[in-house]
Amino acid sequence: MTDTPLPVRPETAADFPAVRELVTAAFGRADEACLVERLRACEAYIPQLALVATSADGKVVGHLMLTRLPIHLDRGGSAPALALAPVAVRPDRQRAGVGSALVSQALERAAGLGFGAVIVLGHPSYYPRFGFLPGGAFGVRCPFDVPGEAFMARELVPGALRECEGMVVYARAFMEEDAL
Numbered sequence: 613m614t615d616t617p618l619p620v621r622p623e624t625a626a627d628f629p630a631v632r633e634l635v636t637a638a639f640g641r642a643d644e645a646c647l648v649e650r651l652r653a654c655e656a657y658i659p660q661l662a663l664v665a666t667s668a669d670g671k672v673v674g675h676l677m678l679t680r681l682p683i684h685l686d687r688g689g690s691a692p693a694l695a696l697a698p699v700a701v702r703p704d705r706q707r708a709g710v711g712s713a714l715v716s717q718a719l720e721r722a723a724g725l726g727f728g729a730v731i732v733l734g735h736p737s738y739y740p741r742f743g744f745l746p747g748g749a750f751g752v753r754c755p756f757d758v759p760g761e762a763f764m765a766r767e768l769v770p771g772a773l774r775e776c777e778g779m780v781v782y783a784r785a786f787m788e789e790d791a792l
């Protein structure tokens with residue numbers, strides 16, 4: 613892990629080509645880079661919560677998005693939450709604290725904007741360090757057929773997920789697989 617806090621800021625249009633390149637390199641394919649672009653174009657997008665981490669020379673070395681993800685409640689109605697996805701760090705900068713800096717700062721910024729909870733579908737060995745618990749601990753369910761431990765939730769405000777038993781509803785952007 614690096615000792616120097618990494619600059620993290622919202623992405624701007626000038627970052628988009630570098631973000632596409634970085635996300636493609638991190639995942640070894642273009643699918644997630646296309647997802648990023650679809651998310652930017654949809655109503656779930658929150659510009660203040662699409663973040664880049666930059667190196668000392670200003671290059672984009674990491675990227676992360678938090679987008680709107682409502683929970684359809686079993687008792688009726690819905691509760692707001694955020695989806696954390698995707699998270700990507702440039703391959704030559706992985707395992708040096710960039711991802712951790714991005715996730716920690718994203719959670720802080722989201723809390724500062726008044727959001728109550730974040731959901732992630734990801735590595736069960738990575739996200740618990742940021743306070744994520746299995747979604748089942750809150751009665752929040754995933755619409756996809758994924759291993760239960762990969763679907764996690766984190767309250768930003770204590771109690772935000774109380775009485776929020778239900779199913780999250782991912783933006784259509786997550787379902788579409790056509791390349792942009």
Ligand SMILES: CC(C)(COP(=O)(O)OP(=O)(O)OC[C@H]1O[C@@H](n2cnc3c(N)ncnc32)[C@H](O)[C@@H]1OP(=O)(O)O)[C@@H](O)C(=O)NCCC(=O)NCCS
Nearest residue numbers: 638639699700701706707708709710711712734735737738
């Ligand atoms: C996953 C990813 C975002 C983590 O970012 P990072 O900057 O490499 O991670 P950090 O340096 O902050 O943290 C390092 C820790 O993450 C763990 N880690 C890194 N990649 C991991 C992975 N694919 N699965 C599980 N743990 C992983 C390391 O083992 C290390 O753990 P330790 O602190 O216990 O030794 C980055 O490796 C990446 O872009 N991977 C490719 C794309 C991807 O899989 N994105 C996540 C989708 S859920």
